Amino acid sequence: MYSKIEFKKILEKAKEGVEISSQEAIVLLSSREPENLDLLKNTANFLRGQQAGESISYVINRNINFTNICEQHCNFCAFRRDAQDQEAFFLESDQILEKAQSALAIGATEICMQGGLNPNAKLEGKSLNYYLNLVSILKDNYPQLHLHAFSPQEIEFIAREDGITYKDVLIELKAVGLGSLPGTAAEILTERVRKIICPEKINSQIWLEIITLAHSLGLPTTSTMLCGHIETVQEQVEHLEKLRCLQKKAIAENHPARITEFILLPFVGQNAPSMLRKRVDRDQPILEDCLILTAVARIYLGNVISNHQPSWVKLGLSGAMQALEWGCNDLGGTLMEEHITSMAGAIGGGSLEVEQLQKAISSIGRPYQQRTTLYEYLSQHELECSGSLKL
Ligand code: SF4
Numbered sequence: 001m002y003s004k005i006e007f008k009k010i011l012e013k014a015k016e017g018v019e020i021s022s023q024e025a026i027v028l029l030s031s032r033e034p035e036n037l038d039l040l041k042n043t044a045n046f047l048r049g050q051q052a053g054e055s056i057s058y059v060i061n062r063n064i065n066f067t068n069i070c071e072q073h074c075n076f077c078a079f080r081r082d083a084q085d086q087e088a089f090f091l092e093s094d095q096i097l098e099k100a101q102s103a104l105a106i107g108a109t110e111i112c113m114q115g116g117l118n119p120n121a122k123l124e125g126k127s128l129n130y131y132l133n134l135v136s137i138l139k140d141n142y143p144q145l146h147l148h149a150f151s152p153q154e155i156e157f158i159a160r161e162d163g164i165t166y167k168d169v170l171i172e173l174k175a176v177g178l179g180s181l182p183g184t185a186a187e188i189l190t191e192r193v194r195k196i197i198c199p200e201k202i203n204s205q206i207w208l209e210i211i212t213l214a215h216s217l218g219l220p221t222t223s224t225m226l227c228g229h230i231e232t233v234q235e236q237v238e239h240l241e242k243l244r245c246l247q248k249k250a251i252a253e254n255h256p257a258r259i260t261e262f263i264l265l266p267f268v269g270q271n272a273p274s275m276l277r278k279r280v281d282r283d284q285p286i287l288e289d290c291l292i293l294t295a296v297a298r299i300y301l302g303n304v305i306s307n308h309q310p311s312w313v314k315l316g317l318s319g320a321m322q323a324l325e326w327g328c329n330d331l332g333g334t335l336m337e338e339h340i341t342s343m344a345g346a347i348g349g350g351s352l353e354v355e356q357l358q359k360a361i362s363s364i365g366r367p368y369q370q371r372t373t374l375y376e377y378l379s380q381h382e383l384e385c386s387g388s389l390k391l
Helices: 004-015 022-030 034-052 093-105 127-141 152-162 166-175 191-197 204-216 233-252 274-280 287-301 312-323 354-363 380-386
Strands: 056-059 061-065 110-114 146-149 221-227 259-266 330-333 368-370
Touching: 004 022, 004 034, 022 233, 022 287, 034 287, 056 354, 061 093, 093 110, 093 127, 110 127, 127 146, 127 152, 127 166, 152 166, 152 204, 166 204, 204 221, 204 233, 221 233, 221 287, 233 259, 233 287, 259 287, 259 312, 287 312, 312 330, 312 354, 330 354, 354 368
Parallel strands: 056 330, 056 368, 061 110, 110 146, 221 259
Antiparallel strands: none
């Protein structure tokens, strides 16, 4: 049991820029004392200012989920369908291009694309050909859009279907224009949790291997954590530790790309499969738990991963705005459509206008700044040229 003085000492150490240990992170996550929570929030907010500055960034992007047909059955997923299900979909190329065109019309700089693991997604008998075609049609028609696509699980799926290496898949996708990878499918990077919530998914080791490989090949990635289900605080910290080690290794080995941001994804149980829903017994995330974990993630990772983003889809815009005071410096993207979490019963909706993001940021007295996927901040001139300067 740690005293208030020891709690404070951990935070003082963090404020001086010293890494906190896993044990210390567990202490921070375990207290619900109002006085301690105030100190935790203030420290995370202070470090956010030091590590990422005062502006809150956002990206104008569009989500495209090209299919919900999936061979796996993750116990938190309300999105997947079997091919014969009435609600199954598998978008055609022209539908994807139409979505990209409408994204450009609002000044988007990014397409974020992910889908179910559909064994029928093949061209000339190869999964890789299907995915290469997806990237090519977008990049050939809209070379100015950054393509942020395919989780490590999707990379493993393509490699497994075609009997090739992860490296081959990444090299080929990069060659036709893939810009970066979402660090989704991480869920919680411990085997006990994965065996329960996503037993068919790649294990932690493979997730870490594919992310590291992407960095070594010059493909940046994001990083995520699916929290608030059956994981313990020890497992949350184990997850953060794996991300911190991976990023430190990328820095030490001078990889051409790194993790660009950390995104906390709280579990939404409302329409999740019954096994996990019954076990968690809660429809929506507990905001206080999310904010505490947001602050600890900033303190634990901020020295090496400076950009932290809450999920307005999962927390609602008001919850995400609170997270901006607990260590986050980015409000994410416009998305335009979101299916994966919305189908799980999330309260935040699937689309926000640029003006809504800007007004939300201004309402807490902070400046906003449009960014690209890779956290390059767009200048006034570039904004005027892209037509996305709103206020
Ligand atoms: S989370 Fe992804 S891999 Fe798991 S069932 Fe849903 S779509 Fe499939």
